[in-house]
Structure formats: C-alpha cells, structure tokens
Amino acid sequence: MPELARLSVESKGDVELARVAGEVDASNVDDLSQRLLASVSNQARGLVIDLRETSYIDSSGISLIFDAAARLRNRRQELRLVVTPRSFVGEVLAAVSMEQSVAIDPALDEALRALGDSDSDSESA
C-alpha cells in the first residue's frame, strides 16, 4: 500500500532538509512528526521542510509545524518552510498566519541560504 505521505531527509551541510510529498492528515501526522524530529541532530543549524510536493495538509499538519518550530527554537535551531506561492498548502498556511511564526520561502535555495547566512561559522554547505 502506498503511504499517504513520503518523507525523505538529507543533510545539506549542517542543515537538515526534509521533503514531504503527498498528503498530511491526522492519520499519518504522528508518524511523520516522530521521523522528522528524529532526523534533526543537535549539531544541525536548522531544519528546512520542503512542502512543494505536499498536495494536502490539514490542521494536524499545521500543528506539527508549529510544534516542530517551538522544539527547534528551544534547541536554538531554526525552522524554515519552502512553499510554492499561491499553492493549496500556501493558502492553508496563510489561513493560520503561519508566516508570523515560521519563515516561509518560495524556493529551496533561498531557505538554505537564509539558514546558512544566519550563522557565518561555516561555508561548507
């Protein structure tokens, strides 16, 4: 059975990049949340969640993002989202004013650059 959502995580230098494809709802959000947080080491500077391939997200997925942002903030790590402007996911995020809590970029390199620029220690990425 194909899963509703697929998660792939890779390291871009000291930033973790998580790509979420498919649909996120109450049926898979717990599993997704666990795997997402487990993928971020203490050494990582931050996490980028790429939602451009996410076709559906609901309030439980929104909660996951708020929750992840709060946890990372406690660990002095930053969360950024990559969302295609005017997409369905973008609309849902706008409906809950996500941009006031979490930075949203329209393209991946912007998000990676923003995280890289936020700390000048390393240019290895």
Next chain:
Amino acid sequence: MTPDQTNRERTAPGALAAEEAVTRLEDVQRVTEATLAYLDLDDLLTELLDRVTDILDADTAAVLLVEDGGRTLAARAAKGLEEEVERRFRLPVGHGFAGRIALTREPLVIGDLERSRIKPVNPLFQEKGVRALLGVPLVVEGEVIGVLHVGTLTPREFQEGDVELLQLVADRVALSIERSRLMVQGQIAETLQRSLLPRKLPRVPGLRMAARYLPAAEQSAIGGDWYDVIELDSPCIGFVIGDVAGHGMAAATFMGQLRSAIGAYALDTMSPAEVLTKVASFSDRMHSRMATVIYATLNLTTWEVRFARAGHPYPLLLRADGSREYLTDVGGPPIGTGGRQAYEEQAITLSPGETLLLYTDGLIERRGRQLAEGEAALVEVAAGAPDEPELMCEAVTARLTEDNPPADDIAVLVVQTVGLHELLDVEVPAEPRQLATIRQLIRRWVEANGGGDDDCAAFAIAVSEACANAIEHAYGPQRAMIEVRASLVDGVAAVSIGDWGTWRQPRGGNRGRGIPIMREFMDDVSIERAERGTTVNLRRRLREER
C-alpha cells in the same frame, strides 16, 4: 397364515406361478408407494419394515447402514429388534450375519440359527429368540450402503422368491436412503454455503454494492459458488467471485477454505495476479477440487480496478456512457488444475456511475444454449435493468432465471461507483485512515457537479477538518460513524458532516485551527450541537461552473 398363502396352496402349478407374479407385483407396489409417501428417512424406514415383515410373514426386520467409510455397519431402523437401534448396535463389516452380507454383497439365508455355522454377533438375536434370517445388501450405483434383513422366531427355509422379493425391496430402500441423504446433505450444504457468504457487505464511501446468492433448484446441486468483499488497507478494497467444481458439502467446505485463503493472501500482496497465483499453488498442495475465481482490487482514490481471472466467466463492465463490455484481456486456467500457473492482471479505471458486474456461470449457462448466447442475454438484461445495485441484482437474476429454475448455483456481485450528479450521502467509520478516502470522495463529487480545482481543494480540506473533529470527539464504542451528506442547490454546494459524539471545546492549538481553516475556505460554516450529536454545515458557491 395369510389368505394369499392359502390361495397358493390350492391353485394348480401353472396358475400358481402367474398368481405369484401378480402378488409379487402388488407387494413391490406396496413398497414403492411407501418410498414415495414418506420424505423423512426414519418414518420411511419404519413404514417399509412394517410392510416387509407383513409381505414376507416375518417377525423381525432391520436396516443397518454402512458408516466410517465402509468399515462399520450401524443399526438404523428395526422392527421386532427395536433395542438394536436404541443400543446403537454396530459391527465391523465382514463380521456376523449382516457384516458378511455387506462384505460379500450377496444375499444370505440362515434356516436355523441353532444349527448354523455362521454365528451372529448381535446378542439380540438370541435374546429375542430369532431362529431364521434372510438378509440382502443395499446397493446404490455399485456401492454397498447397508444391509436389510428379516427374521422369524421359528426355523424357516426361505425360498428363492423370498430372496428376490427382499432384494427388490432392498433396491427401493437403498434408493430412498440415498435420495434422503442427498437431500439432507443438500440442506446442510446450503446452510454451510450461506454461513460462508458475507452476512452483509461493508459500507464503502463512494461505492454502492449488492450481491445475491441463489441456490440451485435441485438441492443436490447446491454448493460451491461464492462472493466476498475484503477490506484491504485504506484506500483499497478487494472483490472475489468464485465457483468450486462439484456440489454439496465437499464443494461448500472447499469454498470456505478458498475464501479464507484468498482473504489471507489478499492482505499479503496487493497484486490480484499474485493472489491468484498463490491461491492456485495452495489448492494444488491441497489436491483440492477445481475452482474458477476472479479477484479484483479497487483503489478508492484513483478508482483503478485491477483484476486477475482464473477460468471464470468475464466480468461485465457497464460504462456511464451506456456502453457495455466484457473484460476479456486476461485469463488463465481454473485453480486446482495442477501445474505452476502465473496469472496476469488487467487494469481499468471506473468513472462515476459505472458498474462492474461479477457473476458465476449458473447465471448465463443454460442447457442447449451456446455460452455466447448466454453472455449476450446478460448484456441485454443488464442494459435494461435499473441502475441501483440491489435492484440490478434482482432484475438480472430474476430475468435470467424466469424461463427455468437454475440448474446450478448462482452468485452475483455488483460494484458501482456513485453517480455523477447524485446526492452524496455516505456513512463512514470514524477513523483517521478514512480521511483520505473522504477527501477523494468529496473532490470527485465537487468536480462532478461542475466545481473547479479550487472548489475541490476547498471542500476537501473543510470536510476533512470537520471529519477530523468528529473523530476526535469523545466517541464511545457504540456508534463510531460519521455521516457525510452533500447537495447542490443553485450553484451552492452544501455539505453536512454529522456525528453522534458530544462536541468538545477545541483543545490545544490543533483543533483550534480546524475551524478557522474551514471558515477560510468556505462561504459559510455553522455548527449544530444537539443531544444526538454534532453536525457541521459547510457551504460554498462553486466558482467555476461549466
């Protein structure tokens, strides 16, 4: 002494033979009448033993039937030796008086037990003072199924005519016993058969299903046809239709095994071809009967049907545009025919309002008719049948069996996607894994009613949020279902989501966001909290009407 015997003594030899022949005929007639008059085997045997003792002027009579696959004889009915049945007297075939008859299949006469070398095993003969015995085998189609014997309390030299008469009676008795057994087996087979069919079909959002099982008109022909609906991992569902060769208990029993095997393999692999390949190898290992079967899966988000076919009649697809076609691309031999067999699968996609009709050969096969004619008749009848699956099942089975009662079992399974402009009205289990299916269903409904992509997405999230709310509500074990109803009036789509839980104030950030999201995407959101549960009403004017 009976009047008959008096007559016989007085008449001349030539006339005596003729007289005897007439009497014999009358005697046999009396026995035959009895076999026709009684349907219950015990009543029949009691009556027959009465008549036999009367005709042969005997004091005792008994019927013993073969059991244990031919190893034992057990008393089934007796007259003058009633205790034999009460004590459930049994003896091994080959032993004693009756045992010897069952073994040799020949009549046996003992003129005087006290002087015979054959020693009966049954102590009752001595207790009752039986002196003379005459026994014959009960034979059906070359098989000994039991022994019929009569006895007298005085020594008697049974005559050849007595032996012949008793054998004639025995043949009638044997046939009656066989008929009655088949009938009882038929009843058991039907009971077993029905117990193995799904009691009711699951409710699946976006689908309407109906099924029928019609036992063969002749009870001895019952057994072996089945259908099944298997709830696979969301969003898929499996369908089975099959027919085990042969009839009766054995066919019904094997059908049960096949049904379980398919159910188990279906959870193992999503490929219908693989499922059938495994089932075929399973039945080869069991050295089981032959069976034809179709196994199909339907994905409720893509509406793709994949199926594999093992020697079974073609599925009939009734398209929404009115065209009808048999799906003939893939096939393969029936399972249980030996040899390694890998099945192939065919895929089709169902649009809204399309119907897949699966059936067993009893529906289309008639004696003296080509199979192609039967297939054409089904297409014609299905084309004229009502769309509603229950009514369609009824119409198809009724029309195709109206000329003559079915000689074989018939099973029919109708699977239909909900119609284009039809009111969406479904009840789904209150489980998170149903959310994806509900969204797919509502998208499809909005699209079918002229909504654009934005409308589809808007309703998908709003309805899904409302359902997620319902799932989170304090649900007891009693009725964990969600009702989704949709209607379209003057371009405004309205969807209501009802549950039987008690509304809880949004907790934490999570549910607190569900309602704003609904409001963001809908023109109007209202929540009714009543004693019986909570209903969320969503409305939105469809923006892109075609």
